[in-house]
Amino acid sequence: MSTKRPVIRLRPGEDRRIRNGSPWVFSNEIDMDWTAKDLSPGTLVELQSAEGGRLACGYFNGRSLISVRLLAPSGTEIDETFFAALFGRAGKLRARFFSTPWYRLINAEGDGLPGLIIDRFGEVCVVQITTAGMENLLDVIVSALIRAIAPAAIMLRNDSPARVLEGLTLYSRLAKGEVPARVTVYENDAQYFADPAKGQKSGWYYDQRDNRLFMARLGAASVLDAYCYTGGFAVLAAVRGASSVHGMDSSEPALALASEAAAANDVATQCRFARCDVMEELERMNTEREQFGAVICDPPPFARSRKDLEPAARAYRKLARLAAGLVEPGGFLLLASCSHNVSAERFAAECAAGIGRAGRKSALIRSAGAGPDHPVHPMLPESSYLKALVYVVN
Numbered sequence: 505m506s507t508k509r510p511v512i513r514l515r516p517g518e519d520r521r522i523r524n525g526s527p528w529v530f531s532n533e534i535d536m537d538w539t540a541k542d543l544s545p546g547t548l549v550e551l552q553s554a555e556g557g558r559l560a561c562g563y564f565n566g567r568s569l570i571s572v573r574l575l576a577p578s579g580t581e582i583d584e585t586f587f588a589a590l591f592g593r594a595g596k597l598r599a600r601f602f603s604t605p606w607y608r609l610i611n612a613e614g615d616g617l618p619g620l621i622i623d624r625f626g627e628v629c630v631v632q633i634t635t636a637g638m639e640n641l642l643d644v645i646v647s648a649l650i651r652a653i654a655p656a657a658i659m660l661r662n663d664s665p666a667r668v669l670e671g672l673t674l675y676s677r678l679a680k681g682e683v684p685a686r687v688t689v690y691e692n693d694a695q696y697f698a699d700p701a702k703g704q705k706s707g708w709y710y711d712q713r714d715n716r717l718f719m720a721r722l723g724a725a726s727v728l729d730a731y732c733y734t735g736g737f738a739v740l741a742a743v744r745g746a747s748s749v750h751g752m753d754s755s756e757p758a759l760a761l762a763s764e765a766a767a768a769n770d771v772a773t774q775c776r777f778a779r780c781d782v783m784e785e786l787e788r789m790n791t792e793r794e795q796f797g798a799v800i801c802d803p804p805p806f807a808r809s810r811k812d813l814e815p816a817a818r819a820y821r822k823l824a825r826l827a828a829g830l831v832e833p834g835g836f837l838l839l840a841s842c843s844h845n846v847s848a849e850r851f852a853a854e855c856a857a858g859i860g861r862a863g864r865k866s867a868l869i870r871s872a873g874a875g876p877d878h879p880v881h882p883m884l885p886e887s888s889y890l891k892a893l894v895y896v897v898n
Contacts, residue, residue: 529572546636563637587648614879630706657681711874724797735762742771824858844889870894
């Protein structure tokens with residue numbers, strides 16, 4: 505065991521969750537004495553039971569409700585070798601699913617590295633850090649990533665609002681090489697474009713890969729992709745045979761990339777993209793009684809915190825009502841939520857209520873989450889954030 509690390513002790517009887525595999529220790533489970541309170545955010549620590557038993561090592565932030573995020577067995581050196589090994593293991597797992605290196609390489613707790621996200625775009629990696637512990641280890645992380653997969657460029661997109669809760673500043677910068685204004689993304693035998701420097705998150709959402717393919721395979725002739733972002737659902741639907749695809753989003757730069765993707769896949773004539781307020785446009789389309797063979801709604805998170813739960817639930821219900829009204833009889837509807845504060849059960853209930861209020865009958869034919877490059881920690885339901893429900897609507 506390392507003697508250089510401070511020790512954090514649990515209160516009596518509070519070690520059961522940790523022994524069962526939970527990666528988080530909450531502040532009310534800790535003996536928060538003056539030595540613990542004096543530790544700077546992100547300090548590497550050894551976690552012990554009240555009786556002094558060694559449990560694990562991780563990093564500590566006394567300012568956070570989640571006071572310790574665990575990394576490895578007690579005494580493990582958290583260095584370049586440690587990270588390189590986990591990066592290599594994660595890469596080997598992804599290689600079982602994908603023949604080309606376009607995927608999420610590290611998915612925080614799901615890959616044993618809380619507070620760290622890495623998306624890979626061929627020779628470009630985009631790193632996102634949300635916790636003080638990982639921020640303290642940034643130089644080691646970058647060195648380990650170079651050692652493990654040797655990317656040509658590494659972009660740091662450390663601009664998530666979640667960092668504020670950890671007392672961290674927001675920034676974006678290069679850590680290695682040069683990142684072009686757009687990078688190419690290959691997914692489901694289609695070609696897309698992403699902006700890793702200025703786009704949302706890392707510039708692309710790999711989590712919907714399997715759901716995009718499922719919807720495209722349904723073979724709808726006409727498709728509406730609401731909140732289409734850079735065209736993930738829309739372009740693939742056209743590639744797979746849809747004769748008319750309409751994408752809507754509020755971001756002009758994202759829509760420009762969607763149009764470029766349509767052209768790159770030779771489906772520009774089938775696709776049209778429009779900038780708008782999506783909810784307002786859905787209202788207008790209902791008034792005009794427009795209908796489509798498939799309607800896809802993958803909005804940004806409506807509930808960014810727990811206090812947003814009820815307004816978000818109403819928004820999902822409204823979205824389901826408006827979207828269902830636009831599906832032709834026998835057509836398909838995908839409703840998605842990336843709000844981890846909205847449970848799968850609540851999301852499904854609001855979607856069902858919204859479809860019912862549209863006066864439509866439906867049957868659920870698919871309930872899915874993210875793809876296999878977004879592994880979920882089995883003791884952390886919060887890491888299963890994406891919900892995607894597909895209905896046939898009559």
